[in-house]
Each structure stands twice: as C-alpha cells, then as structure tokens.
Amino acid sequence: MKKIMGKIDSIVQNPYEYLSNLSKSRKIMGYSCTYAPLEIIHAGGFHPARIIGLSSNISLSDIHLQSYACAIVRTLLEDSLSKKLDFLNAFLFLHTCDSMQKLSDIFRMRLSFKHFDLILPVKFNTQSSKEYFVDILEDFKTKLEREQNIKISTGKLNESIQIYNNLRKNLLDLYNIKSTCPFAITYADLSKIVKASFIMDPLEFIDISSSIIKNITLAPANKTKRIILSGSICVHPDIFGTIENKNASIVWDDLCSGTRFFEQLVEQTGKPINALADRFIKRPICPTKYVNPSYRLDYLKKIIENHNANGVIFLFIKFCEPHSFDYPDQKKTLEKVGIPSILIEIENQNVFDEQTKTRLETFIEMLGD
Numbered sequence: 042m043k044k045i046m047g048k049i050d051s052i053v054q055n056p057y058e059y060l061s062n063l064s065k066s067r068k069i070m071g072y073s074c075t076y077a078p079l080e081i082i083h084a085g086g087f088h089p090a091r092i093i094g095l096s097s098n099i100s101l102s103d104i105h106l107q108s109y110a111c112a113i114v115r116t117l118l119e120d121s122l123s124k125k126l127d128f129l130n131a132f133l134f135l136h137t138c139d140s141m142q143k144l145s146d147i148f149r150m151r152l153s154f155k156h157f158d159l160i161l162p163v164k165f166n167t168q169s170s171k172e173y174f175v176d177i178l179e180d181f182k183t184k185l186e187r188e189q190n191i192k193i194s195t196g197k198l199n200e201s202i203q204i205y206n207n208l209r210k211n212l213l214d215l216y217n218i219k220s221t222c223p224f225a226i227t228y229a230d231l232s233k234i235v236k237a238s239f240i241m242d243p244l245e246f247i248d249i250s251s252s253i254i255k256n257i258t259l260a261p262a263n264k265t266k267r268i269i270l271s272g273s274i275c276v277h278p279d280i281f282g283t284i285e286n287k288n289a290s291i292v293w294d295d296l297c298s299g300t301r302f303f304e305q306l307v308e309q310t311g312k313p314i315n316a317l318a319d320r321f322i323k324r325p326i327c328p329t330k331y332v333n334p335s336y337r338l339d340y341l342k343k344i345i346e347n348h349n350a351n352g353v354i355f356l357f358i359k360f361c362e363p364h365s366f367d368y369p370d371q372k373k374t375l376e377k378v379g380i381p382s383i384l385i386e387i388e389n390q391n392v393f394d395e396q397t398k399t400r401l402e403t404f405i406e407m408l409g410d
C-alpha cells in the first residue's frame with residue numbers, strides 16, 4: 042500500500058512530468074472541468090488530462106486577467122503562458138462560468154494548442170436541453186474525427202465508455218469505503234488518488250486503484266465527527282490533514298475535485314452519445330447549471346443524511362461567483378436542519394494560513410459527534 046501511494050504521490054506532485062512522458066506515445070487533450078466528455082476524447086485518439094494549474098506565483102497571466110479572477114483560471118493561464126503545458130496537443134473548454142469562458146477566448150488568441158469549445162446548456166430540466174446536449178456532443182465527435190482523420194465507431198466509443206465507467210466505479214468504491222470505515226484511508230490520500238485519476242492513463246489508473254481497494258485495511262469505525270466538504274476545486278492536503286487530525290473524518294464531498302468528477306456511470310445500452318448526455322444530466326450538477334431552485338439544497342441534505350454527517354465545510358476558491366451565489370441559501374438550509382457549517386475561502390492552492398487553520402480547528406471542536 043505504501044509503495045502504491047508513493048507512486049500516486051509522485052504523479053500528483055509532478056503531473057506535467059507524467060504527461061510529458063505520456064505525450065511521447067499519444068496526443069494529449071487538456072481540459073479543466075468535470076463536464077468534459079472523456080469517452081469521446083479517448084475514442085478520438087487523445088489522452089484526456091484534467092489540468093489544474095500549479096503555479097503559485099502569478100505574473101504573466103496578470104496581463105490578461107484581473108487579480109480578482111479565481112485562482113483556477115489564473116494558474117491555468119500562468120502555466121500555459123510560461124510554457125509548462127507545451128506537451129498538450131489540444132485544449133477543450135466547457136462553458137460553465139464567465140471566467141472560464143473568458144479564459145477560453147484568451148487561449149484561442151494567445152496559445153497555439155488546437156482549441157475546442159463545448160457550449161453546454163445551462164438548464165438541465167427540459168427535453169430540448171437533452172436534445173441540445175446530444176447535438177453538441179455529436180458535433181464535438183465530428184470535429185475530432187475531422188481533426189484526427191479517423192472515424193469514431195460505436196464500438197470504439199463503447200470501449201472508452203467501459204474504461205471510464207471502470208475508473209469511476211473504483212473511485213466510488215473508495216469513497217464508499219471512506220464513508221463506512223473513515224479510518225481506513227485518510228481524505229488527503231483519497232484526494233490524491235482522485236487527482237491522479239485526472240492525469241493518468243485510465244487503464245494504468247484502474248490497475249493501481251484496484252490494488253488499493255484490494256489492499257486497504259478496513260479499520261473499525263471508531264467514533265469520529267463526520268464532515269462533508271462542499272465547493273469547487275480543493276486539492277490542498279494540509280487542509281484535509283488539519284480537519285482529520287482533530288478527531289474528525291471527511292466522509293463525503295460535493296466538490297469538482299471530488300464526487301462531481303465520477304458520480305453516475307454511463308448506461309451501456311442504446312446510443313452511446315445519448316447515454317453520455319444522459320449521464321451529465323443525471324449527475325449531481327455544479328452551481329453553473331440549473332435543474333430547479335431547490336436541487337442543490339436537496340442534494341446537500343441528501344448526502345448529509347446518507348453519510349450521517351455532523352457538519353459541512355464549504356471550501357470555495359476566492360472570487361468564485363457561482364459557488365458564492367448559492368452559499369446564502371445553503372447556509373440557511375443547514376441552519377434549519379441543525380447542521381453546523383463554516384465557509385473557508387482558498388486564495389490559491391498553495392496558501393493555507395494559520396488563521397484559516399485556527400478557524401477550522403475551532404469549528405471542529407464545537408461539533409457534536
């Protein structure tokens with residue numbers, strides 16, 4: 042187990058090195074959002090790699106973006122402009138928030154990767170949005186076929202669906218282990234495994250994650266304060282360590298860097314493109330999408346109940362409007378059902394100060410178990 046986690050750790054510490062090596066044998070398409078149709082990218086002959094910027098010193102991107110743009114878009118642009126992403130052959134942008142949309146425009150104007158955009162529907166609750174989703178996925182598939190001068194057959198697409206379903210199933214199994222046996226694995230390690238799945242060759246990842254599942258020791262479920270994380274992207278192991286060092290366990294999340302990446306498998310019956318659209322529509326949505334006014338509040342209440350949580354920690358990237366807009370209603374809803382919560386804003390993935398640490402520790406101290 043130690044050896045496997047050592048390998049995961051080294052990939053997560055140096056994701057660009059792993060991808061540069063992989064780029065010697067196949068084309069790589071970067072993407073940043075969980076709405077990317079990985080199966081189409083994979084069947085189209087690219088390795089889909091989720092790029093979460095690494096730079097902690099932002100300078101080049103300041104020429105293009107205001108300092109109040111979120112750290113996700115600023116670091117992604119910084120890494121691109123400083124040529125750390127030169128191993129990429131293409132980048133796919135998904136229309137989620139305004140910042141991401143603007144980043145797509147800057148990439149198109151300033152960078153030489155092959156550029157793809159998927160203009161996603163905003164509402165997921167109508168028949169026309171489903172039809173539109175199918176159309177844009179078909180269109181993306183056609184563009185890839187043209188680009189690669191290949192035909193993506195139904196068989197090939199089904200093969201890729203099977204691969205990514207296996208990858209997601211392993212992540213879901215690991216999360217279920219964590220919820221049932223919170224001491225079997227730390228959330229810091231779990232988060233590293235999820236992050237590795239963004240980067241690695243999917244078959245290699247399935248192998249490695251299957252070994253983790255096989256070798257994990259199911260520690261007895263001692264008493265612990267059960268926490269749910271909710272927000273955007275957080276891959277900061279220090280935050281998770283601080284929470285879990287305080288007689289608390291993170292038993293589930295509703296994060297772009299967590300369950301929103303892998304919840305819901307693709308149905309393997311019927312037309313594959315329709316099944317892919319269906320998965321995106323059924324999967325828990327992020328705050329840039331709409332099903333009905335209470336959807337995200339009900340979802341939060343559901344996971345609190347399913348995982349018997351004592352408290353919620355909202356982890357937002359500073360200046361992220363979509364998550365901030367949802368927050369007041371989420372907070373009120375939790376107050377009504379008697380679940381304590383705290384909001385932590387993260388400026389950059391490398392910044393986790395003493396004040397934030399103290400706030401987290403105090404919050405956990407006051408939680409009942």
Ligand code: SF4
Nearest residue numbers: 111113138273358361
């Ligand atoms: S963190 Fe928020 S503002 Fe930044 S890319 Fe994600 S949704 Fe957009």
